[in-house]
Amino acid sequence: MVAEELAERLAAFLTRAAGVPVTVEGLRRLAGGASRETWLFHATLAGQEPRQLVLRRDPGPTSVDSDRAHEYRVLQAMHECGVPVPAVHWLGDDPEPLGARFFVMDYVPGETLARRLLRDATYERARTVLTGQLGAILARIHAVDIAAHGLEFLPAPLEGRSPGAHEVERYEQLYRGLAPEPHPVIELALRWLATRTPQARRRTLVHGDYRIGNILFDVDGVRAVLDWELAHQGDPMEDLGWMCVKAWRFGAAPPVGGIGTRAELFAAYTAAGEEAVDPEVVHFWEVFGNMKWAVICIAQARTFLDGGVPSLELASLGRRTAEVEHELLQLID
Amino acid sequence: MQDRPTILELLAAVREFLAHQVVPALEGGRQFHARVAANVLSIVERELRDADEQLRAEWMRLQPLCAEESDDEPVEEAPPEDPVVLRAAVGALNAELAARVRQGDADGAPLRAAVLAHLRATIEDKLRIANPGYLEGSR
Numbered sequence: 001m002v003a004e005e006l007a008e009r010l011a012a013f014l015t016r017a018a019g020v021p022v023t024v025e026g027l028r029r030l031a032g033g034a035s036r037e038t039w040l041f042h043a044t045l046a047g048q049e050p051r052q053l054v055l056r057r058d059p060g061p062t063s064v065d066s067d068r069a070h071e072y073r074v075l076q077a078m079h080e081c082g083v084p085v086p087a088v089h090w091l092g093d094d095p096e097p098l099g100a101r102f103f104v105m106d107y108v109p110g111e112t113l114a115r116r117l118l119r120d121a122t123y124e125r126a127r128t129v130l131t132g133q134l135g136a137i138l139a140r141i142h143a144v145d146i147a148a149h150g151l152e153f154l155p156a157p158l159e160g161r162s163p164g165a166h167e168v169e170r171y172e173q174l175y176r177g178l179a180p181e182p183h184p185v186i187e188l189a190l191r192w193l194a195t196r197t198p199q200a201r202r203r204t205l206v207h208g209d210y211r212i213g214n215i216l217f218d219v220d221g222v223r224a225v226l227d228w229e230l231a232h233q234g235d236p237m238e239d240l241g242w243m244c245v246k247a248w249r250f251g252a253a254p255p256v257g258g259i260g261t262r263a264e265l266f267a268a269y270t271a272a273g274e275e276a277v278d279p280e281v282v283h284f285w286e287v288f289g290n291m292k293w294a295v296i297c298i299a300q301a302r303t304f305l306d307g308g309v310p311s312l313e314l315a316s317l318g319r320r321t322a323e324v325e326h327e328l329l330q331l332i333d
Numbered sequence: 334m335q336d337r338p339t340i341l342e343l344l345a346a347v348r349e350f351l352a353h354q355v356v357p358a359l360e361g362g363r364q365f366h367a368r369v370a371a372n373v374l375s376i377v378e379r380e381l382r383d384a385d386e387q388l389r390a391e392w393m394r395l396q397p398l399c400a401e402e403s404d405d406e407p408v409e410e411a412p413p414e415d416p417v418v419l420r421a422a423v424g425a426l427n428a429e430l431a432a433r434v435r436q437g438d439a440d441g442a443p444l445r446a447a448v449l450a451h452l453r454a455t456i457e458d459k460l461r462i463a464n465p466g467y468l469e470g471s472r
Contacts (some may be wrong), residue, residue: 320463
């Protein structure tokens with residue numbers, strides 16, 4: 001579907017949904033996002049000022065792995081709970097109007113390129129406040145009442161099963177099904193994880209991909225937390241461990257996204273919530289996070305090898321697996 | 334036998350063309366991918382140069398780790414000459430090592446220290462080809 005046709009059909013949908021005539025202008029696709037498309041546009045509702053909005057659309061009508069309706073409901077709940085996210089407005093749960101499922105949300109201005117955050121002088125203030133903000137926001141996410149917000153549909157470990165064991169098993173299965181060659185380092189990491197599974201003190205909402213690259217920021221720090229597609233129920237410490245994974249430091253030394261210390265992150269988390277952080281449990285989830293990232297690198301390269309996506313970027317990710325294995329050896333020694 | 338330039342010299346010429354002519358002429362996603370392409374060629378150059386030596390060293394390290402204690406067969410002392418046979422042999426030894434680690438053989442002494450030392454050397458060799466800058470940064 002070309003942009004003109006998409007804009008026309010989007011205007012027709014919004015006119016029906018809003019109950020007033022809506023015009024759509026300047027629709028253009030933003031870079032990135034193979035699993036979903038992101039489009040920026042101006043909408044004018046009859047009699048109002050034009051508003052900048054974002055359309056998030058599945059790549060095809062039958063996509064099952066990225067459920068727009070679930071992401072929409074999570075974003076709605078987060079907005080209600082005061083977690084900084086773009087406000088969502090309309091859900092297209094039926095693929096008919098735009099050729100795939102979609103939703104429309106506010107455009108939040110800001111930057112997502114972590115390298116800019118780490119290096120540009122513009123973001124000096126943001127660099128000093130961001131770690132504290134990340135800890136405080138995470139505490140708020142983990143305090144969300146899953147049942148009260150109707151989020152029980154989110155994937156969860158079986159009752160009585162430890163979230164750590166559940167997540168390790170999921171990625172071990174993925175690894176065994178996908179890896180084109182043996183990886184003794186991943187085997188070592190799996191042995192390490194199997195003997196150190198923590199008992200989760202509570203089960204909460206888990207963002208699932210809480211890292212610096214999914215944070216929209218400006219000169220004052222966090223503007224919005226993005227990419228809720230991997231949200232699930234589990235051990236809240238999983239998000240803290242994932243935030244500390246070395247791949248998100250972009251070559252800088254500080255463990256939290258290349259800008260902050262673990263102590264800063266944990267202190268802000270505890271101050272904003274009620275849970276004290278056990279660094280050993282977070283360490284388990286950091287090792288898990290590196291194992292998971294190694295498996296994702298292998299999976300991405302496999303997508304290339306199977307001929308589905310002729311992307312040089314996916315191909316080169318196969319050769320990044322060694323970086324993650326290097327880090328795993330440091331962590332589990 | 335082909336005339337000069339050699340494979341490595343040709344690859345370097347294409348990489349430099351990408352890095353110095355193509356990358357500056359592009360923008361956004363295409364520029365990013367041109368940069369990735371130039372980097373992939375530099376990986377290929379390093380691998381063509383060093384892979385055989387690395388494979389022989391990996392074989393030498395793996396052989397004692399995977400040898401059966403009760404084996405009557407004498408341990409082979411030299412890696413296969415043929416690069417194709419060598420690659421297949423290292424692949425098989427790696428599968429054997431992975432299986433042993435999976436069943437817990439490297440959970441503790443005596444094998445753990447030797448396995449860790451071998452894996453550290455192997456991963457460092459991989460990084461010397463895939464991303465030498467990473468090793469410099471992590472020291």
